[in-house]
Amino acid sequence: MWYRQISRQLFHGCGGIQAVRWLRRKGVTILMYHKFPADLAMLESQCRYLRKYYQVISLGRLSQLLRNGDPLPDWSVVITVDDGHGSFYHYAYPVFAKFDFPVTVYLTTRPLDTRGWLWFDRVAYAFLTSRRQEVDLPNPPSAEGMASGPRQTAHNPMALGSRDRRLGLAEQYMELMKVVPDKYFSLCLKNLELSLGVQVPDEAPQEWVALSWDEVRLMARDKVEFGAHSVTHPILTQVEEQAQLYEEIVGSKNKIEAELDKPVLHFAYPNGQPQDFSPSIVKIVRDAGYETSVTTIRGQVFKGDDPFLLRRISCGAELPFHQFQNHVAAFRT
Ligand SMILES: [Zn+2]
Structure with missing residues (x-):
């Protein structure tokens, strides 16, 4: 202003x-x-x-x-x-x-x-490199939700768009992941990467x-x-x-x-x-x-x-x- x-x-x-x-x-x-x-x-x-x-x-x-x-x-x-x-x-x-x-x-x-990843860099990388135009993001698992297995969101495709938008979405998703019980954490990451269709390399690239x-x-x-x-x-x-x-x-x-x-x-x-x-x-x-x-x-x-x-x-x-x-x-x- x-x-x-x-x-x-x-x-x-x-x-x-x-x-x-x-x-x-x-x-x-x-x-x-x-x-x-x-x-x-x-x-x-x-x-x-x-x-x-x-x-x-x-x-x-x-x-x-x-x-x-x-x-x-x-x-x-x-x-x-x-x-x-x-x-x-x-x-x-x-x-x-x-x-x-x-x-x-x-x-x-x-x-x-x-030579691997910090989890939040991995999330940012997956959002940034996804070739999909739009995705259905999975709900991060919660202690209660896991009783019935990992859930997907209702069909609610979300456009990925520009680099800034992708980083914004990654940040939002990271906030959700911060309340996921630790024992479900890797499953949560895997679900996200599957939804984004990204195979994250074992070794982090130079930027990360x-x-x-x-x-x-x-x-x-x-x-x-x-x-x-x-x-x-x-x-x-x-x-x-x-x-x-x-x-x-x-x-x-x-x-x-x-x-x-x-x-x-x-x-x-x-x-x-x-x-x-x-x-x-x-x-x-x-x-x-x-x-x-x-x-x-x-x-x-x-x-x-x-x-x-x-x-x-x-x-x-x-x-x-x-x-x-x-x-x-x-x-x-
Ligand atoms: Zn830190």
């Missing part, structure tokens, strides 16, 4: 962001990135901005301050990257390294072991591929710290088997420690919203020997906050610059 654009220009033009930056200086902003584009001009601008107005501290440093009950340094930012896509190594890591910024990268370990362990080892010698983000990226509250829950939380930690030969101290809850973890899950994380765990609940971190429920602010290398400034200052327009 034109008036929003004008008020935004007025806000930034009149120094509004400086005022917000000052007001929010006591909170530490943990930025959360995911994949990175090949064009890094925007990320470079973001790093220049961070170097000018903030100090980038490591998650380890924040953890230490929180545990000691020390005051948090004003105008501080922590950089985190979720999932462990290869694009971090190829594109973003050289930029962060150039600025000498510490970064914490949360790895979902299975795709690193198999995970980091390799060699890349991880190389970066771990630098200012990149690796945390765990589970083995398969399930919604942890949908995992019923205790053994599997431990495998996701403790097994991913053990795996990264074995590959890097150093302790893994930070965990990120997959999806990270309040419904995606519970007090018993937080306890497993705490007992496993992690020092911190991060959510995707929006907000800054303050002195006295629980290190196992850290808030973050979603970010991206493609964000319009004024939005990036707002995000770092934890300001929502």
Whole structure:
């Protein structure tokens, strides 16, 4: 809307962001990135901005301050990257390294072991590469529905259309899949891929591929710290088997420690919203020997906050610059 654009220009033009930056200086902003584009001009601008107005501290440093009950340094930012896509190594890591910024990268370990997929990338790939013009999407199975077997929707063909529409449909379907009990999850994926008529390759293509362990080892010698983000990226509250829950939380930690030969101290809850973890899950994380765990609940971190429920602010290398400034200052327009 034109008036929003004008008020935004007025806000930034009149120094509004400086005022917000000052007001929010006591909170530490943990930025959360995911994949990175090949064009890094925007990320470079973001790093220049961070170097000018903030100090980038490591998650380890924040953890230490929180545990000691020390005051948090004003105008501080922590950089985190979720999932462990290869694009971090190829594109973003050289930029962060150039600025000498510490970064914490949360790895979902299975795709690193198999060169395979994160489930949500698999869903996006299936929607994007389907040759069908329209599809009948299956209802994701639910605990109740499974008694009578997987159900199809009533005949309700849906046009796939453009890339943007397909990505939108994929996102909607992913939301439905997040409440599927874990034991029905692979069946749900298979049903979807059948409906879309897509044979997903075992190895993920370049755009979706995970980091390799060699890349991880190389970066771990630098200012990149690796945390765990589970083995398969399930919604942890949908995992019923205790053994599997431990495998996701403790097994991913053990795996990264074995590959890097150093302790893994930070965990990120997959999806990270309040419904995606519970007090018993937080306890497993705490007992496993992690020092911190991060959510995707929006907000800054303050002195006295629980290190196992850290808030973050979603970010991206493609964000319009004024939005990036707002995000770092934890300001929502
Ligand atoms: Zn994730």
